[in-house]
Amino acid sequence: MQKLPITVQRSLELLGLFILGWLLIIGKAVITPLLMAFFISLVLLPIYRFLRKKRFPEVLAIVIGILALFIVVGVIVFFFSTQVTNLLSDFPTIRKNVSQHLTSLSAWINAKTDFSPDQQVEFINEQSNKLLNYGGNVLKGAAGSVTSVLVFLGLLPIYTFLILFYKNLLLQFVFMWFPAKNQERVKEALTEIELIIKSYLIGLLIQITYMTVLVGGALLLFGIKHAFLIGVIFALLNLIPYIGALFGNIIGVLLTLASSPDLGPVFTVLAVIAVAQFLDNNILMPRIVGAKVKINALIAIVGVFIGGAIAGIVGMFLSLPIIAVLKIIFDRTDKFKQWGVLFGDERPAKSPMRNS
Template sequence: MKEFPVTAKRALELLGLVLIGFIILVGSNVIMPLLLAFFLSMLLLPVYRFLVGKKIPTSIAIIIPILILIVVVAGLIWFFSAQINVLVSDFPQIKKNINIHLNALSNWISGFTHYSTKEQIAFINEQSNKLLNSTGAILGSIFNSVSGAFIFFGLLPIYIYLILAYKNLLLKFCIMWFSDEDLPNVKESIQQIEKIIQSYLMGLLIQIAYITVLLGGILWIIGIKHALLIGVLFAVLNLIPYIGALFGNILGVLLTVSSSQEIWPIFTVLGVIAVVQFLDNNILMPRIVGSKVQINSLVALVGIVVAGSLAGISGMFLALPIIAILKIAFDRTNNFKKWGVLLGTDVPEKNPLRE
């Protein structure tokens, strides 16, 4: 059988990438809950296997870890609700603090520009009116987002249950695509994928816990208001590599500005966040996750941005584990090994063109 020319193979590969991107863009509402349910199923799999080993019926062994997951999520929702209630109760003081900061900023701007305080107020009122005129559209989009979130998370327990219940059928389906001589590589790949997903997701849960305790605890000891809320928000947003930390810093500063009339707490929060992030990136996280996810920074950042464009926030959260799975598959196939090299961290010491 005559093989395709190399250029035709490359063209088909690129066409496949474009087609996959189009499918994700069009069907993200269906695909992302399924992917998230798959990853959570891998995280719950050890608990399921433990219960099955204790002779517990399969259906109950699936329901128990799902209930544990629901309780954990409900606890997080309760915590956020309690913190938001505290924030709302402080609203009069927050409004007063913001006015003080705005007046100070206005005086500072007036000191080196030709814009007077009256002109600045007129500009702010103009922008506020524009914002109010678009309130209907904003509320509509928020309603759609909330209703979409309820559908998204409502489907997750069902998907997780069915994936765990039919995992052997799904494994058989995957294996049937390959010849007998490829089975050892296929089995090894599946075991590696399961191991990486479990270690990565467990590492993220541990990361959320220690960043919340470390960051929130230090800020609380210093006397920063809403310290725990800042810690949790930064820990959750930090799950999105590179981009999440930036938004975490911004929210931390905004919460600090709204709760204090002084400037020093802002620099304190930024300094503590920088120290905690340094410890997380260079000491704690490498020891927890180790070197299991070998993805270079360029591909990770591009993958997160592309996934966010195609599938929103859920795509950004799932980008790295999906890229890690693709790398495992690419490294074990001759036709796609070059893509595995592109995703990895094995940088040649010398210029390949000069070898």
């Protein structure tokens, strides 16, 4: 069989990526919970194997693992809801502080520009009307969004159960795609995928815990109101690579401004979050997720935005695990090794454009 020219091969690869992206977009309602369930099943495998060694029935071992995960998620949701309840109870104080900050901002704008208070009020009213119109359009699709979330949450445990129950069948399906001489490499790739995804996702659960305690506890010591709410919001948003921490800082500042008439606590919040991020990025997370695949920042950021465009916040969260899986596969296939190099963070010592 005649080998295709290299340009044709590369064109077919790009066309395949385009078709894959198109399929992900039109089928995200089915594919997103399936991918999430796949990664969750990898996290639950140690519990499943432990219970099977203790001679638990297979179905019971799977159900116990899923229930354990639901308990962990339930504790996080309960803690978050109690903190939000405390925030709502302080609403009169928050409204007073927001009004004070807006008055100060208006006076500063009036002193620095020709924008009078009346013009500022007119501008705010105009933007508020636009915001209300936008909010009305959003609320029209709220029912559909709620339905999508309920379907997602309903499918997640079902998919997780079925993936664990039929894992041997799925593995056999994968191995049958490859000749016997390549099956050892397939086994190595699957083992590495399991180890990396488990360490990554379990590390994220640990990260949520210690970032909430670290940020919330430090802010509480400095007397910042709603300290643990800021901590848990930042910990959850920090799960989204790169851009999540930025949104966490912004929300932390807004909550502090709403809860305090002074600007001093804002700098305290920013300093505490900066120290916590430094410890997380350089000391804690590398030790917890020591075997993760090294992915360069450019591909990670692009992957996060593509994941967000396809499947929203869930897509952003899943972007790095998916890229990690793809890199492991690419590194072990001769046809796609260049993609593995592109995803990695190993920079060549010199440019290939140089002759020496």
